[in-house]
Amino acid sequence: MKVGIIGLPQTGKKTLFQILTGNEIIDPAKAFKPVPGTADILDSRFNILKDMYQPKKDVRARIDLVLLPKMEAETIAKGGIFRDIADMDAICHVIRSFEDDAIYHEEGSVDALRDFQMVNSELIMHDQIFVEKRIERLEAMVKKIKDEEQQKELVLMNRLKEHLELELPLRLLGLSPDEAKIIRSYPFITLKKLVIAVNVSEDDLGNESLLAGFKESCDRLAIEVMLVSAKVEAEIAMLDSEEEKVEFLEDLGITATTLETLTRLCLKSLNLICFFTVGEDEVRQWLVRENSKAPVAAGVIHSDLQRGFIRAEVFKYDELIDLGSEAELKKNGSFYVEGKDYIVKDGDILNIRFSV
Numbered sequence: 001m002k003v004g005i006i007g008l009p010q011t012g013k014k015t016l017f018q019i020l021t022g023n024e025i026i027d028p029a030k031a032f033k034p035v036p037g038t039a040d041i042l043d044s045r046f047n048i049l050k051d052m053y054q055p056k057k058d059v060r061a062r063i064d065l066v067l068l069p070k071m072e073a074e075t076i077a078k079g080g081i082f083r084d085i086a087d088m089d090a091i092c093h094v095i096r097s098f099e100d101d102a103i104y105h106e107e108g109s110v111d112a113l114r115d116f117q118m119v120n121s122e123l124i125m126h127d128q129i130f131v132e133k134r135i136e137r138l139e140a141m142v143k144k145i146k147d148e149e150q151q152k153e154l155v156l157m158n159r160l161k162e163h164l165e166l167e168l169p170l171r172l173l174g175l176s177p178d179e180a181k182i183i184r185s186y187p188f189i190t191l192k193k194l195v196i197a198v199n200v201s202e203d204d205l206g207n208e209s210l211l212a213g214f215k216e217s218c219d220r221l222a223i224e225v226m227l228v229s230a231k232v233e234a235e236i237a238m239l240d241s242e243e244e245k246v247e248f249l250e251d252l253g254i255t256a257t258t259l260e261t262l263t264r265l266c267l268k269s270l271n272l273i274c275f276f277t278v279g280e281d282e283v284r285q286w287l288v289r290e291n292s293k294a295p296v297a298a299g300v301i302h303s304d305l306q307r308g309f310i311r312a313e314v315f316k317y318d319e320l321i322d323l324g325s326e327a328e329l330k331k332n333g334s335f336y337v338e339g340k341d342y343i344v345k346d347g348d349i350l351n352i353r354f355s356v
Contacts, residue, residue, distance in 0.1 A: 002064045003195075003266045004034075004088030006081075008115055009070045010103050012199040012230035013094035017067040019230070019237050020259060025067070032075075034084050035067040041267065041274065042260040045317050045347060046285050047242070049276060052320075053283050061274060061285040063266060065092075071119060072106065082126045086187035090269035091194045092262070093119060097210065098201040098231070112198055113213055120221070121167065123189045128164040130187065131157055153182050169194075171222055193269035196225040197262055202232050205254070224265045228258040273346035276317070277301065294342040298352045308356035312338045317347040 007013040018024055021037030040060040050058045068084045075081040085091060096105065097112040107114070138154040141147070156179055163173050169190030175183075183191075196218060204210055204227065211227055218225040236257055239245050249257065267273070271290045275297060276283065288297045294314075299306030314336045315329050329335045344350070 007094035011096040015230040308354035313351040
């Protein structure tokens with residue numbers, strides 16, 4: 001599961017990628033190729049569980065991120081950037097909203113909403129061009145041979161074309177399972193979930209009016225949006241201890257780093273949730289598809305646990321924090337035993353019982 005990071009030149013996307021993954025990009029040639037990396041899932045719940053259990057070992061879940069080439073006239077004209085994006089499972093679009101005379105903007109001025117709409121139009125146009133070419137080919141084939149499957153696809157493609165001509169992404173179009181299957185192998189970009197990270201100055205981190213300027217468009221297009229300051233995050237990353245980081249955030253009036261919010265939104269875009277296993281030996285964070293049943297979550301830990309699943313002992317992170325210990329959870333009746341049909345929730349703490 002990969003999240004591709006895209007954006008116009010000089011938006012700060014490379015800085016965010018480097019902070020998230022720890023990958024330092026020095027080679028200029030890599031600017032024209034996708035750069036893979038992995039990032040820890042930043043989750044304050046994990047830190048609290050680690051402090052509570054003091055385990056011998058702790059392991060965060062990780063997510064695959066790919067820094068894609070900058071979206072400029074040359075890469076758009078060649079089309080390679082769209083093939084790179086199509087290979088991703090979700091997209092994070094970094095948009096510049098900070099002013100800095102030392103950093104040029106290819107449009108000559110900083111206008112975050114304009115840049116958002118421009119890139120969004122390019123993504124829609126890519127899908128529209130593909131659909132139009134596919135319709136031409138299908139019409140030619142249907143004239144030669146009356147094939148029911150091709151006729152069915154032609155009807156669907158015309159429906160997609162009408163939708164895209166309204167400048168709407170395909171993720172808004174309710175597709176049946178059969179329709180989704182027909183286009184599964186096609187390189188549609190606007191079917192993918194999209195997260196917008198508006199890169200702002202430190203002073204604008206809490207600027208609700210700036211965020212509101214995006215909310216209407218993003219809500220209408222099923223896009224997640226947030227403010228992030230790459231400059232502030234870089235300063236936080238340079239601090240040596242967690243205590244210093246917490247103090248820095250408190251001084252800014254921030255309860256969590258914006259990178260934590262960003263990774264959470266990336267998980268949401270991939271339809272993933274977090275669950276935990278805890279104990280004196282290890283505290284570990286895991287990822288599983290939303291609406292997965294307990295045996296599937298057990299299989300994320302180890303295939304034997306899914307194969308021999310008996311039951312899941314479950315307690316809730318929030319209830320653990322409220323009551324303070326597993327012993328208090330049991331006294332309070334907040335320690336649950338669930339079977340194979342239990343749907344795992346974000347923040348669940350699981351202990352799998354199994355036999356193989």
